[in-house]
Amino acid sequence: NSSIVNEINFEKINKIENIEKKILFFVPPNIGLGDAVEYGLAIKEIIKKKKFLQFGLAFVGRYEFIFKNHFKFKKIYRDYIAIDDFNSYDTYFHFSFKIKELKKNKYDRADIEKCILNFFNIQIKRNKKINKSKINNLVIFPISDSPIRTMPISVLKELISYFSKNYSIKIILYKKSKISNYLETFLDYPNIIKVYPKNIKDL
Numbered sequence: 001n002s003s004i005v006n007e008i009n010f011e012k013i014n015k016i017e018n019i020e021k022k023i024l025f026f027v028p029p030n031i032g033l034g035d036a037v038e039y040g041l042a043i044k045e046i047i048k049k050k051k052f053l054q055f056g057l058a059f060v061g062r063y064e065f066i067f068k069n070h071f072k073f074k075k076i077y078r079d080y081i082a083i084d085d086f087n088s089y090d091t092y093f094h095f096s097f098k099i100k101e102l103k104k105n106k107y108d109r110a111d112i113e114k115c116i117l118n119f120f121n122i123q124i125k126r127n128k129k130i131n132k133s134k135i136n137n138l139v140i141f142p143i144s145d146s147p148i149r150t151m152p153i154s155v156l157k158e159l160i161s162y163f164s165k166n167y168s169i170k171i172i173l174y175k176k177s178k179i180s181n182y183l184e185t186f187l188d189y190p191n192i193i194k195v196y197p198k199n200i201k202d203l
Helices: 033-050 061-070 083-087 112-119 153-163 178-184
Strands: 022-026 054-058 091-094 137-140 168-172 192-195
Touching (some): 033 112, 153 168
Parallel strands (some): 022 054
């Protein structure tokens, strides 16, 4: 498309001390569903603690509905952002550019939420206590688009064997995925429930 592009402006990376009151967060491309949730949790905590006058999320892609419906973020830009909207912010923050641990997160996994909050000097104070008496079933989502990020079969089997004694186990699978179909051949357990969402929104 070079014939229709007149100019390309590269992102300027600001130091953390230069962050102002109106911030636009750039979400990395092609993240997974779990990653989107972690970014949402971290951003929600940052906004709560730092109290920005304005914030937005750019390039959220197919997970726009996650940030909009589940985290209630208002200013979300799916695949592009208009220049007037872009200029309304005084700080641009790209997570994988600014945070060292997230640069190669696709291949060298990191705790996304923890890395982001550590960068902003914020401690997670979420209540981690779980009332086990109220839990009736456990849901395991073991698959990914990448074989590297798919749960190992041996680990999945151990989880099923351990938890199925006290809980109802549901395994999320996807019929259009070769990885999921291969994984399913090892799941011959009469006491588990297999769930097949049609797409991510259905999930």
